[in-house]
Amino acid sequence: MSDKGTTTEFRTIQGAKIEVIRRGKGSPLLLLLGEESALELESPFVAALAEKHSLIIPQAPGFGRSERPDWISSPDDLAYFMLDFLDAEGLRNIPVVGLSLGGWIAMEMAVKDRGLFSRIALVGPIGIKVGGPYDRDLQDIWTLHPEKVAALKWHDISKGKRDYPSLPEEEVAIHARNIESFARFCWEPYMHNPKLKGRLHRVTAPTLVLWGENDGVASTSYGKAYAEALPKGSFGVIAEAGHYPQIEQPAAVLAKVEPFLA
């Protein structure tokens, strides 16, 4: 399938068929999408990244049209799967952009292989626990009312709205499965791996952590703590954005990501 320089193919990695999207021209850049992968793929952010890079976008097992082998039940497992994928692609020492859950997967990969990534740009990464047992680092998006959750996730809630009945059923089924997979991988421990923070010292590549100023899911202090836990971490804030600045403020995110990757 080809559309404006975009190709979608299926690759079989250790017996599991996954969807791989390739887009753009330039130096290779691994893009790890998050739980809003469907919106991210349509976003100007991804289109603009493709103007300077050859994007390699593997849909994680359980997301998009990628199969999920039964043994994969956590972002840690997803990371091992993605390591196999990069081996199969023959890719090493490349830059990566990770978005929310994709940022978590990038961190899980980076701690397992120090030489894997040359530079790491993360937007709203989740995956670590910063506070104590009674502290809620990340708001409980599965227990709160959907309207409250939308207000927490988005600076402008219209950016996260989708008119499902107008979409083809096959596409809606992918959304439904993405929602299920996000819960499968992140339900408990809630949105984090208790081991990950203690392993972040192994991430020696320069790492940029960007955070939406109005992120109600996790505050900028969570993002700052994430950056501070990384040996070469730096931190930036994106104004007028919630948890998905790459969708709400693509230009502002690119203005920070592109110079960092250059």
Added chain:
Amino acid sequence: MQSWFFTEMPYPHLPPLNELSTMRVTLQAKHFDPRIGADLYNRYLDEYMVADDAGLNMMVNEHHQTATCLDVAAPLSLAILARQTSKGRICILGNPIANRGDPLRIAEEMSMIDCISRGRVDVGFVRGVPYEIFAANTNPTTTVERLWEGVDLVQKAWTSHDEPFNFEGKFTHRRTVNLWPRPYQQPHPPIWMTGSSDLPAIRRAASRGFVFATFLQPYAKVRTLFDAYRGAYRLNGQPGGGGTAFMPLVYVADTESEAEAGIKELIWYMNAPSEPQYRNPPGYAGVDANTQALLGKFAGRTDAMRAQTLEFQKEQGVIMYGTPDQVIAQIKRFHDLVGGFDHLLMMMQAGFLDHKRTCQNIRMFAKEVYPAIRDLPRTQPIDDKLAAE
């Protein structure tokens, strides 16, 4: 046909329901007065004893973090009934084995209660309704697997008597399983399971000889579920012999108007408000069902039923009420419409329905309705050879 008395042990002394966004999961515990709670617990247990005296069987269940159900540990109420009643069978429907996460503790408790009751226990296992996910924080995408792994382990533990065994499954790990006590009923008590739509799970329960129960569903849906059960039903030597069970709200009175007043009080249960996220945690329902929900083609069945009139709900069989003759006719009609069933589980108390009227309901049903339905034909086992073909 066996008949079973049931109350969910509600706590109705709340602010007006239209002022609450939810009665479940996050309703503040400040609304619970322990002195009122003490009275209610004792009263509800008394009502089970009245049911036992009247000749009915008894069923208990559990829910968490909700004013709809004060029974938060059904094995405890089951144990009390094991000692305080003496005639009827007592069914726990059921043990939320996935949410509780300790199948062998459940196996022990059920064996102990079976011994105390001298073999009067029916043991149900349930996946748990969506609301229950939140109190237990069980991953909603794995509860079906957890349920079946747990049930298999309980059965194995109940029936292994000669040496300890090892179990390293997906959710439970034990290296020395050696259950004491053994159940009183041999090889073990009858097993029940519940369901509302998952046909493969119903067939699986049927093929294992479990009783299958469903609650508060319209007759056409119940027919579909029971047909699935009958299609895979085999008498494979399981205790109790399997069968099907249905639960409506039931109120019997001398006059139609009294019965209507009574059923209106029971309807309180169906009007319990809750927030939408509690009704459909991600991955609880399958991708197909959630796709249809996103497309706007499917709304929750409880919501749909709640919006209907009393007359409609009665026609559907979700509620049964009236004089004894009218209720007999409703049960027989439902029995015909769903292709027969074996256990009538009756929510005979809910909301503010008081002790006196609850007892009248129980006694009148037992005396004037039960004898007329007791001999309705049972679900017939399919020939094992035929089912295997």
